[in-house]
Amino acid sequence: MPETRPLPETRSPRGGRDTGVDALRALAILGVVLGHWLVTALVADGPAALRVTSPLKTMPELAPISWALQTLAVFFLVGGYAAGKGVRPGEAWAPRMRRRLARFARPLPVLAAAWLAASAALSRAGVPAGTLRALVDLVVSPLWFLGVYVVLTAAAPAVAAAWRRLGPWGAVLLVGATALADLGRFALGAPGWTGWATVLTGWLVPFYLGVGWADGALGSRRSGLVLLAGGTGAAALLVRYAGYPASMVGVPGEAVSNLSPPTLAAVAFGLAQTGLAFLLHPPLARWTRHARAGAAVSAANRSAMTIFLWHQTALMTVTVAALLTLGALPGLHTAPAGPAWIAERLPWTAVFAAVLAVLAALVRGFEGPRRPERDANHTANAVAGPYISRRVP
Template identity: 70%
Template sequence: MLDVPRLPKPFPTRRTPPPEHDRTAPDGRPAAGGGTAGRDRAVDALRAFAILGVVLGHWFVTAFVAAGTDVTGLRVTSPLKAMPEFAPVSWVLQTLALFFLVGGYAAAKGLRPDEPWGRRFAGRLGRLARPLPLLAVVWAPVVAALSWAGFGGDTLYALVKLVLSPLWFLVVFVVLTALTPAVAALWDRCGAWGAVALVAATALVDAGRFALGAPAWIGWCTVLTGWLLPFYLGVGWARGALRSRRTAAGLLAGGAAATAALVAFAGYPASMVGVPGADVSNLSPPTLAAVAFGLAQTGLALLLHGPLTRWTRRPRVWSAVSAANRPAMTIYLWHQTALMAVTVGTALAFGAVAGLHTRPDDAAWIVHRVVWLPVVALVLAGIVAVVRRAERPGSRTRRR
C-alpha cells in the first residue's frame, strides 16, 4: 500500500475580538468584557451632570402647599415666585441645553455609512420609549387610589401634569435624533452659519411675540429653533469642529454677556425655569435668553472636556458616571414621581411637614427641603431599581 502523507492539523481557529472602540453598547453601557476605550468619557460625564441638574432643579423649584390642615388639597407652586432673589439657582440647575448638546454629539457619532440610519434610530427609540408604558401602568391606579383617598381634582391634575411634563423633552429629542442625518448634512454645508441662522430665527420669533403684536402661538416655533441649536452644535462637535479653547471661551463669554443684557435691558425673566404666575417663561417656549444661556453652557462644556477626560480616567469616577448614564431616561421620567411619593406619603401619614407642604417663602423652607432631598433620592433609587428590572424581565436569563 502506498503511504499517504498525513496532512498537518490545521491551527485552531480563534475568533478575532472586536476592536476596543466597538466593545460598547449603543446606549452607552460597557459591552461584555468592559471595553470602553473608544467612548468619550467626558461626554458621558456631561450627560450625568445634565441629569443631576434636571433632577435637583425640579426637586428644588417644585413645592406642594397644603391648604391649612387639609393635606388632600395640595397645590403646586415654586420658591422662585416668593423669593426671586434665588433665581441664580436656576442658572446652575437648568441643564437642558447640555442634554441636547451631548445628544447631538452622540447621535452624530452613531452615523455609519455602512449601516442604515433607520435601524440605529429604531434601537435608540426603543431605549428611550421603554420606560413609558410602565409609567402609564403605574400611574393609572395611583390616580384612582388618591381620588378614593380624598384628593381633589385640582390636586390630581397638578400631580399628573408634573408626571407628564418631562415627556415634551422626550418628543423633541426623538424628533431631533431622527433628523440627525439631515442636521449633519446641514453642518457640513453651512458650518457655524447654521447656528447663526437658528439664533436669528429665535430672535425674530421673540420680536414678533413681544414687540410686533404677533399671536402668542408663534412662540412655540422656538421649541424647534431653540433646542435644535445645541443639538446642531453637538453634531458639529462630533464632526471635529468647536475644538479650540478660543471658540469655547467665545461661546461662554458671548452667551453669558448676551443673557445678562437680555435680562437687564430687554425685560426677560432672570429665572431660567418657569415660575408659576409669571407673564413670560424662558422655557415654555424657550426665549432668546434661554438660547443665549444655552450657548454659554455649550462653551463651558467644551472648556471642561479636557479636565473631565482626565477626571473620568479614575476607575471609581468612571464607575459612578457609567452607573448614572445607564438608567438616565428612567431617572428622568420617574424623578418627579419620587418627589410626589414622599410628599403625598408624608402628608397622609403625618400631615403638613415643613419643607414638603409649607409655603416656600423664606430661607427656612430651603433648609428643610435640603434635609428631605436624601429621602427623595433613596425613593428614586428604589423606583429605578424596580423599573429597570421590570423593563427587561428576561435580562438575567440572557446574561446566563
C-alpha cells in the same frame, strides 16, 4: 464665529465611549433632578390637598439657582454629539430610528400604568381631583423633552449634512430664527402660538453644535471661552434691557417663561452652557480615570432614562405619603415664604433620592431586557479606558 480646531481629546480604546461626554450627561441629569426637587413646592391646603408653587415666585432673588440647575442645553449638546457619532453614510434610516425609539418608548407604558393605579388609589384615599391633576401634570410636563429629542435625533443625518455645508454659521441662522420668532411674539403682535417654533429652532442650536463637535470641530479652548463669554453677555443684556425673565425655568404666575417656549435669552444661556461644557470636557475626562468616579458616571448614564422619568414621582411619593400619614411637615408641605424654607428643603432631597433608588430598582425589570455584557463593557470603558487611552489630534 469661534475657530473650530479641537483640543486633543481623551478616547477610550477600540472606539469606546468618550467618558468626558458621559460625565457631562451625568451632570446634566443631576442638574435637572436637583432643579425640580428644589424649585417644585407642593404646599398643603388641607389634610389631603396640595397646590404647586415655586420658591422662585416668592423669592425671585433665588433665580441664580436656575442658572446652575437648568441644564437642558447640555443634554441637547451631548445628544447631538452622540447622534453625530452615530451617523453612518448610507445607513438605512428606519432601522436606526427603531432602535433609538425603543429605548425611549419602552419605559413610558410602565410610568403610565403606575400613575393610573396611583391616581385611582389616591382618589379613593380622598385626594381632591385638583390635587391629582397637579400631580399628574408634574409627571407629564417634563416629557416634552423626549419628543423634541426624538425629532432631533431622527433629523441627525440632515443636521450633519447642514453642518458640513454651513459649519458654525448654521448656528447663527438658528439663533436668528429664534430672535425673529421672539420679535414677532413680543413686539409685532404675532399670535402667541408662533413662538412654539422655537422649541425646534432653540434646542436645535446646542444639538447642531454637538453634531459639529462630533465632527471634530468646536472643541478648542478658544471656542469654549468665546461661547461662554458671548452667551453669558447676551443673556445678561437680554434680561437687563429686553425684559426677559431672570429665571431660566418657568415661574408660576409669570406672564413669560424662558422655557415654554424657549426664548432668545434661553438660547443665549444655552450657548454659554455649551462653551462651559467644552471647557469642562478635558478635566472631566481626566476625572473619570478614577475608578469610583468612572463607575458612578457609567451608572448614571445607564440609568439616565429611568432617573429622568421617575424623579418627580419620587418627590411626590414622599410628599403625598407624608401628608396622608404624618400631616404637614416643614420644607415638604410648607409654603416657600423665606430663606428658612431652603434650609428645611435640602434634607428632603436625600429622602427623595432614596425613594428614587427604590423606584428605579422596582421598574428596572419592566423596562425591557438589559444587556449585561454591554453594560459591563460600558463600565469597564468608563473606569479603565482613560488609563490606556491615546491622544487624538
